[in-house]
Amino acid sequence: MNQRSIRRLTLFMLLAPFLLWIALLIVLPHAGIFTLSLREKVAPLVYTVGPGNYLDFFREPIYWNTLLRTASFSVLVTALTFLVGFPIAYYIAKIAGRRARGALFLGCLIPLWVSDLVRAYGWMILLRETGVVSSFLQWTGIVSVPVELLYNDATVVVGLVYTVVLFMIVPLVSTLDGMDNSLIEAGYNLGGNGLTVMRRIVIPYAMPGIVAGSIVVFMLTAGSYLTPILLGGKNSMWFTEQIYEQFITRFNWESGAAFGILLLLFTSLTVWLGLRLSGQSLASTVARNEA
Amino acid sequence: MAAIHDLECRGVRKRFGAFVAVDGVSFGIPSGSFFSILGPSGCGKTTLLRMIAGFEEPSEGDILIKGRSVLSLAPNRRNVKLVFQHLALFPMMNVAENIAYGLRCKGVARGEIARRTADVLERVGLPHAGSKDIGQLSGGQKQRIAIARCMVLDPDVLLLDEPLGALDLKLREQMKIELKMLQSQFGTTFVYITHDQSEALVMSDRVAVMNHGRFEQVGAPRELYHDPVTAFVAGFVGDSNRWPGRVLDRDPAGVRVETDSGLTLAACEAGGVLRRGDAVEVFVRPESISVTGAQATDATDATDGSGEHNRQAGRIEGTLFNGANSRILVRTSTGEQVEADLPQRGPDIGFENGAPVVLAWERTGSKCFARAGEDPAG
Ligand SMILES: Nc1ncnc2c1ncn2[C@@H]1O[C@H](COP(=O)(O)OP(=O)(O)O)[C@@H](O)[C@H]1O
Ligand SMILES: [Mg+2]
Numbered sequence: 001m002n003q004r005s006i007r008r009l010t011l012f013m014l015l016a017p018f019l020l021w022i023a024l025l026i027v028l029p030h031a032g033i034f035t036l037s038l039r040e041k042v043a044p045l046v047y048t049v050g051p052g053n054y055l056d057f058f059r060e061p062i063y064w065n066t067l068l069r070t071a072s073f074s075v076l077v078t079a080l081t082f083l084v085g086f087p088i089a090y091y092i093a094k095i096a097g098r099r100a101r102g103a104l105f106l107g108c109l110i111p112l113w114v115s116d117l118v119r120a121y122g123w124m125i126l127l128r129e130t131g132v133v134s135s136f137l138q139w140t141g142i143v144s145v146p147v148e149l150l151y152n153d154a155t156v157v158v159g160l161v162y163t164v165v166l167f168m169i170v171p172l173v174s175t176l177d178g179m180d181n182s183l184i185e186a187g188y189n190l191g192g193n194g195l196t197v198m199r200r201i202v203i204p205y206a207m208p209g210i211v212a213g214s215i216v217v218f219m220l221t222a223g224s225y226l227t228p229i230l231l232g233g234k235n236s237m238w239f240t241e242q243i244y245e246q247f248i249t250r251f252n253w254e255s256g257a258a259f260g261i262l263l264l265l266f267t268s269l270t271v272w273l274g275l276r277l278s279g280q281s282l283a284s285t286v287a288r289n290e291a
Numbered sequence: 292m293a294a295i296h297d298l299e300c301r302g303v304r305k306r307f308g309a310f311v312a313v314d315g316v317s318f319g320i321p322s323g324s325f326f327s328i329l330g331p332s333g334c335g336k337t338t339l340l341r342m343i344a345g346f347e348e349p350s351e352g353d354i355l356i357k358g359r360s361v362l363s364l365a366p367n368r369r370n371v372k373l374v375f376q377h378l379a380l381f382p383m384m385n386v387a388e389n390i391a392y393g394l395r396c397k398g399v400a401r402g403e404i405a406r407r408t409a410d411v412l413e414r415v416g417l418p419h420a421g422s423k424d425i426g427q428l429s430g431g432q433k434q435r436i437a438i439a440r441c442m443v444l445d446p447d448v449l450l451l452d453e454p455l456g457a458l459d460l461k462l463r464e465q466m467k468i469e470l471k472m473l474q475s476q477f478g479t480t481f482v483y484i485t486h487d488q489s490e491a492l493v494m495s496d497r498v499a500v501m502n503h504g505r506f507e508q509v510g511a512p513r514e515l516y517h518d519p520v521t522a523f524v525a526g527f528v529g530d531s532n533r534w535p536g537r538v539l540d541r542d543p544a545g546v547r548v549e550t551d552s553g554l555t556l557a558a559c560e561a562g563g564v565l566r567r568g569d570a571v572e573v574f575v576r577p578e579s580i581s582v583t584g585a586q587a588t589d590a591t592d593a594t595d596g597s598g599e600h601n602r603q604a605g606r607i608e609g610t611l612f613n614g615a616n617s618r619i620l621v622r623t624s625t626g627e628q629v630e631a632d633l634p635q636r637g638p639d640i641g642f643e644n645g646a647p648v649v650l651a652w653e654r655t656g657s658k659c660f661a662r663a664g665e666d667p668a669g
Binding site: 180182183187188189191192193201204207 | 344346365366367372373375376377379381382383384392393396397440441444
């Protein structure tokens with residue numbers, strides 16, 4: 001074997017796990033789901049190919065309303081996550097000392113050691129009618145009867161922000177960490193105040209991290225299932241719930257598959273729109289071209 | 292102290308915990324001059340500059356700009372601008388936006404911003420660079436943009452923190468001259484810090500030599516070079532032959548010193564009065580030594596150090612060719628290695644290795660300082 005073919009083989013072997021992962025876990029299932037979604041049931045065990053499942057989606061307002069609602073709440077959650085995550089990331093990357101930085105970062109990771117389910121139940125213990133917060137409010141006399149803090153949109157949003165905020169913090173810390181402090185100092189030295197420096201220097205610099213974090217957070221939120229169900233209850237109207245219902249409750253796999261594809265297309269469209277509006281490209285979030 | 296200085300420091304001290312980074316520095320810089328602070332890395336130069344810019348607070352002392360204390364002013368309210376060591380141009384803005392940033396912070400009108408940006412780009416010699424990205428600029432161009440970005444704001448003082456450090460040698464030589472030209476063209480007071488003595492000597496009106504957080508000497512480049520007042524300055528500014536030794540004798544004109552390897556020479560006391568037996572260091576500049584072929588002189592009194600001149604016989608060990616600054620290495624009969632400038636003109640006496648030569652220099656050419664940290668013997 002000559003050098004070239006050895007190099008090719010090495011490359012292939014290095015890429016193999018990645019290609020397998022893409023093929024088996026991403027391409028194959030989606031192809032399967034997609035073909036499933038185009039199958040129309042005309043009689044028991046008799047199928048034809050057609051767009052019927054998609055048309056059903058548009059014919060029934062509750063379906064596309066749920067999808068729109070899910071998307072807009074996901075956008076809201078993404079924005080809130082940024083507002084919460086940015087100051088934390090900025091503190092970790094730029095203000096905290098070397099030693100505190102590691103501890104804080106680890107602190108942010110701790111919630112990930114507990115499963116989604118347990119975390120959601122944690123919220124329930126706090127917020128339900130007989131829960132910690134309600135009892136406390138009664139004890140202080142602010143309210144006289146037990147209050148139900150679960151099963152409303154605000155709780156779902158808070159729970160989702162809590163669940164995904166880490167995925168905003170991590171990319172932000174890494175971009176801000178790579179930012180030379182002298183850029184910030186130059187911003188002040190040339191006459192900028194705190195707000196100007198933040199708005200014109202720090203945020204533009206951190207844009208790739210902000211975009212990367214936002215995409216991850218948005219996708220995770222739009223595709224989340226446990227948190228909306230547990231904190232928002234049966235009528236939280238999250239789109240993943242509809243998919244679940246089609247697959248499991250109604251046993252209508254064809255329609256569930258169509259919904260899944262629609263969710264993917266719709267969230268991708270939203271991300272694309274967000275990138276266009278912020279003037280960023282997907283490539284620039286991955287690699288910053290700097291001289 | 293009649294004249295108001297553009298920048299004045301009074302007893303400025305900075306402690307980081309128990310460590311004193313800047314130790315009671317006082318100086319005043321007259322308007323429109325080029326002032327350099329020269330010192331080895333870690334001596335506290337950047338710390339001093341950051342205190343002037345407002346990024347660090349002095350532990351003691353006062354800093355005045357145009358006669359007014361600025362200690363209570365935030366960094367963005369001080370009219371001193373800083374060219375950072377790595378320039379800190381904003382990578383997400385183009386050249387014109389970088390320059391306009393400060394003007395926009397000041398609330399200057401749009402048309403005025405465009406006019407002043409174009410004007411300053413013209414003055415730094417990059418009139419068409421406005422729309423370029425920072426990444427498209429060469430090292431020297433970045434340098435000029437960083438200066439333009441500050442100068443457009445008309446600062447009282449421009450601080451420069453080793454801005455040439457990142458450039459390659461050739462460009463550095465060129466930028467030295469360019470910086471000096473820019474300074475005289477703008478007429479602004481420049482405070483330039485560097486660890487490179489040639490940068491400081493070439494560009495400055497006055498230079499402060501800094502070591503361990505203190506100013507060792509402040510003076511014109513010529514003064515520092517010819518009349519250093521401490522051993523550190525003599526060693527740091529310019530090249531010197533440097534020999535440790537002891538004072539043998541005092542006479543009306545100076546001292547006679549014996550170096551540790553046994554070379555006897557006449558020297559003058561440059562850093563205060565010395566006593567017999569004091570441990571000293573002697574500095575002799577290569578250009579103050581004249582080299583002649585051994586056959587041309589009477590070699591018998593070659594090792595006699597008592598006269599007006601020092602004379603020393605030796606043999607050439609090597610040549611350090613560097614164009615007009617070529618030097619030869621001579622091993623004296625006492626075993627000392629001496630670096631001396633190669634004579635540019637005169638008879639060709641064949642300076643090949645091994646050739647016997649006579650070195651001669653005046654008493655004032657060998658400057659003698661008490662050795663730091665050593666008590667006088669006896
Ligand atoms: N923020 C700081 N905390 C502790 N020590 C510092 C700090 N900044 C600088 N120093 C110390 O002060 C000394 C002088 O640093 P600096 O002013 O950067 O030197 P220079 O610019 O002359 O190379 C160094 O020994 C450095 O370690
Ligand atoms: Mg420095």
